[in-house]
Amino acid sequence: MSIEFDPGLIDYAQRPPRLPQPVDPNNDDLPIALETRLELYESQLTLRQFEKRAYDLFLQNLVKGTSHLSLGMEAIAAGFGKAMRRDDYSFATYRGHAHTLARGVPLGPVLAELLGRANGLLEGKGGSMHLTSVEHGMMGSYAIIGAHLTIANGAAWSAQLRGTEQVSVCFFGDGTTNIGAFHEALNLAAVWDLPVVFVCENNLYMEYTPIDLITAVENPAADRASAYGLEPIIVDGNDADAVYVVATEVIDRARRGLGPALVEATTYREQGHSRADPGKYRPVEEVAAWKARDPIPLYHQRLLRLGVPEQDLTTIQQAVAGRVDEATEFAKSGAAPALELAMKDVWADGSAVWRN
Amino acid sequence: MAELSYRDAVARGIAQEMRRDPSLVMLGEDIAAAGGVFKTTVGLLDEFGPLRVRDTPISEQAILGAAMGAAMTGVPVIAEIMFSDFLAVCFDILANQMAKTRYMTAGQVTVPVVVRTANGGGSRFGAQHSQSVENWTMMIPGLKVVAPSNPVDVVGLMAAAVRDPDPVVFFEHKSLMARKAEIPEGELVDRLGTARVVRPGRDCTIVAVALMVERALQAADELAGDGIEAEVIDVRSLVPLDARTILDSVVKTGRLYTVEENPRLCGWGAEIASIAADEVFWDLDGPVVRIATPHIPLPAADALEDETIPSVARIYETIRRTADQ
Numbered sequence: 001m002s003i004e005f006d007p008g009l010i011d012y013a014q015r016p017p018r019l020p021q022p023v024d025p026n027n028d029d030l031p032i033a034l035e036t037r038l039e040l041y042e043s044q045l046t047l048r049q050f051e052k053r054a055y056d057l058f059l060q061n062l063v064k065g066t067s068h069l070s071l072g073m074e075a076i077a078a079g080f081g082k083a084m085r086r087d088d089y090s091f092a093t094y095r096g097h098a099h100t101l102a103r104g105v106p107l108g109p110v111l112a113e114l115l116g117r118a119n120g121l122l123e124g125k126g127g128s129m130h131l132t133s134v135e136h137g138m139m140g141s142y143a144i145i146g147a148h149l150t151i152a153n154g155a156a157w158s159a160q161l162r163g164t165e166q167v168s169v170c171f172f173g174d175g176t177t178n179i180g181a182f183h184e185a186l187n188l189a190a191v192w193d194l195p196v197v198f199v200c201e202n203n204l205y206m207e208y209t210p211i212d213l214i215t216a217v218e219n220p221a222a223d224r225a226s227a228y229g230l231e232p233i234i235v236d237g238n239d240a241d242a243v244y245v246v247a248t249e250v251i252d253r254a255r256r257g258l259g260p261a262l263v264e265a266t267t268y269r270e271q272g273h274s275r276a277d278p279g280k281y282r283p284v285e286e287v288a289a290w291k292a293r294d295p296i297p298l299y300h301q302r303l304l305r306l307g308v309p310e311q312d313l314t315t316i317q318q319a320v321a322g323r324v325d326e327a328t329e330f331a332k333s334g335a336a337p338a339l340e341l342a343m344k345d346v347w348a349d350g351s352a353v354w355r356n
Numbered sequence: 357m358a359e360l361s362y363r364d365a366v367a368r369g370i371a372q373e374m375r376r377d378p379s380l381v382m383l384g385e386d387i388a389a390a391g392g393v394f395k396t397t398v399g400l401l402d403e404f405g406p407l408r409v410r411d412t413p414i415s416e417q418a419i420l421g422a423a424m425g426a427a428m429t430g431v432p433v434i435a436e437i438m439f440s441d442f443l444a445v446c447f448d449i450l451a452n453q454m455a456k457t458r459y460m461t462a463g464q465v466t467v468p469v470v471v472r473t474a475n476g477g478g479s480r481f482g483a484q485h486s487q488s489v490e491n492w493t494m495m496i497p498g499l500k501v502v503a504p505s506n507p508v509d510v511v512g513l514m515a516a517a518v519r520d521p522d523p524v525v526f527f528e529h530k531s532l533m534a535r536k537a538e539i540p541e542g543e544l545v546d547r548l549g550t551a552r553v554v555r556p557g558r559d560c561t562i563v564a565v566a567l568m569v570e571r572a573l574q575a576a577d578e579l580a581g582d583g584i585e586a587e588v589i590d591v592r593s594l595v596p597l598d599a600r601t602i603l604d605s606v607v608k609t610g611r612l613y614t615v616e617e618n619p620r621l622c623g624w625g626a627e628i629a630s631i632a633a634d635e636v637f638w639d640l641d642g643p644v645v646r647i648a649t650p651h652i653p654l655p656a657a658d659a660l661e662d663e664t665i666p667s668v669a670r671i672y673e674t675i676r677r678t679a680d681q
Contacts, residue, residue, distance in 0.1 A: 089429065122460065122461055122462045122464075123462040125459060125460055125461075125462050126460045126461060126462070130460045130461065132457075132460070132461040132464055132465065133464070134461075134464045134465060139425075139428065139429070139465075140457065140461065140465065142453065144448055144452050144453075146417070146448075147417070147421060147448050147449055147452070147453050148421075148453075149421070150417050150418045150420070150421020150422060150424075150425070150449065151421045151422075151424050151425040151428075151449075151453060152425060153418065153421060153422050153425055154421055154422040154423060154424055154425015154426040154427070154428070154429070154433075155425040155426065155428070155429045156425070157422055157425065157426050157431070158425065158426040158427075158429040158430060158431040159429070161379075161381065161407065161426070161431055162379075162430065162431065168425070180417065181417045181418070181421070181448075184413075184415035184417050184418035184421075185417075185418055185421065187413060187415065187418070188412065188413060188415060188418040188422065191413070192410075341462075344462075344463070345458055345459050345462055345463040346458070346459050346497055346498055347458070347498075347522050348458065348466055348520075348521035348522050350463065352497070353596065354497075354595050354596050354597060355549075355596060355597040355598075355599045355631075356549065356596070356597075356598055356599055356600045
């Protein structure tokens with residue numbers, strides 16, 4: 001018996017491309033107020049322009065360490081962010097810039113955190129992978145795969161116990177569906193009827209590896225839903241309107257005590273996994289096809305079809321660009337953190353003291 | 357005064373705190389209807405109901421994650437991990453999430469969780485249900501670590517752990533469950549970070565934790581017969597550590613022994629020996645001696661387990677042999 005090597009197992013870029021589905025033309029007619037749509041547009045633009053600026057600042061060596069961008073995936077953060085109540089909870093992974101900004105966290109402190117400055121959101125102690133703003137319901141970005149699904153359950157459990165009707169929304173990638181914590185969290189959420197919504201951003205790649213090569217089912221999240229008594233839900237993650245409608249529905253169900261949901265949003269990471277990754281393992285045709293399905297031009301065209309004047313959209317773009325410039329100035333003007341900060345906040349009394 | 361066992365003291369301590377704070381909840385495997393596999397949570401379901409005392413699946417990550425998420429959003433939690441060996445299954449949540457999140461978020465997030473777990477050997481359970489793992493947890497910045505040796509301390513330190521705003525790992529020793537003591541009526545609240553001199557002495561200092569405290573005391577009684585008066589210190593709280601009480605004793609006696617149930621490498625006694633070497637070296641009359649379980653997984657057979665965990669005889673003989681040198 002001879003073994004023939006599939007060239008696609010040696011060089012993933014040689015595999016057949018996984019192409020996007022066409023946009024559902026009916027999505028123009030989804031019942032979403034124009035005002036909401038303009039907010040979704042502005043939110044997506046903000047996430048996009050912020051991250052492009054963050055990338056520019058890497059190239060200037062002003063952002064240290066690593067960083068994971070969501071370019072091409074903004075419709076998910078924007079759609080869910082818009083559908084959430086102000087006091088709902090967000091939990092994100094290390095790819096959490098978009099989810100943080102989508103909750104209304106100001107751009108300046110987030111960018112300053114990426115630059116490691118004292119005026120950063122976490123005073124420079126968290127960095128790109130741990131963005132958190134409790135006052136905005138952004139309960140953290142967790143950089144070890146799987147953990148935050150279980151923690152999102154806890155916040156949902158707490159809301160259930162306190163009777164606040166808050167919902168916990170937890171974002172993660174397709175790769176997360178293969179770690180044990182995913183399954184522990186889904187099961188507990190289901191048996192306790194927790195008000196939690198799990199959102200799998202399926203961008204087709206677990207870091208550098210195509211998700212389909214390492215997952216037993218075609219749809220990494222949706223095909224697991226039935227194991228926990230949940231509906232399989234797949235949404236076009238590159239269409240903010242489609243995301244917003246699904247998000248509104250599942251969050252409302254959770255808020256009414258009807259239990260958790262698992263949503264798989266299909267999308268594409270237009271860049272590599274992290275700053276260090278040029279993403280060469282992807283078929284050229286695949287990258288091109290997904291870039292042609294980029295959520296922002298799609299949304300721009302829809303708004304034009306719905307009668308919004310081009311000039312109005314240009315005004316929004318200019319306003320966003322202005323805010324990103326201001327945030328950049330704010331971040332660059334920040335001082336390095338005071339060295340005493342390294343020895344603060346290990347404990348709730350503010351100290352790092354472990355002995356007398 | 358009522359006489360309570362160590363295991364009943366666990367439930368007593370939890371009940372005291374759940375009565376005081378109606379938002380406090382607990383979760384774990386078999387803790388509610390069954391009252392815990394060590395019967396440490398008997399009666400809590402009846403008194404506090406199924407919303408506050410919840411059985412979980414065998415999902416240690418889900419247990420500690422739920423505890424953390426609830427705690428950081430205003431609901432303090434006592435979580436049980438049935439055997440301390442199982443902390444390895446959920447170590448990410450404990451070591452990377454609970455412990456670090458306050459620091460990483462510049463103090464935005466507070467995690468008032470007590471992780472209770474049955475620790476230690478003597479039950480002939482073999483290597484995966486017997487190990488003493490205090491050292492696994494005390495090396496993580498952001499975790500507090502408590503290991504009571506008697507029923508009174510169980511109640512008081514449980515209260516202190518629950519009232520502490522930081523995550524506390526609370527080690528309940530399996531071989532102490534049946535020990536009994538008179539427990540005062542009324543609310544008992546102790547302090548973390550306080551060691552206790554449980555036997556005064558002038559000739560040497562023995563520091564011990566949990567099950568090793570009573571063995572150290574028995575060895576000290578035997579040493580007294582030989583004219584060696586050992587001072588025995590129950591460390592009680594490994595983080596924060598009451599180094600002052602230990603160092604004051606060493607300055608007085610000039611000799612330091614640690615009695616550790618954990619495997620020797622990187623055991624808690626190594627840190628105490630290091631502190632003593634740094635800070636009271638010139639007061640020492642001889643080398644610091646660590647009496648520990650060898651660097652092995654624990655064996656199951658009674659003869660083998662008894663041979664490896666420090667015994668009264670080994671403590672006595674080691675000190676007898678070295679104290680005059």
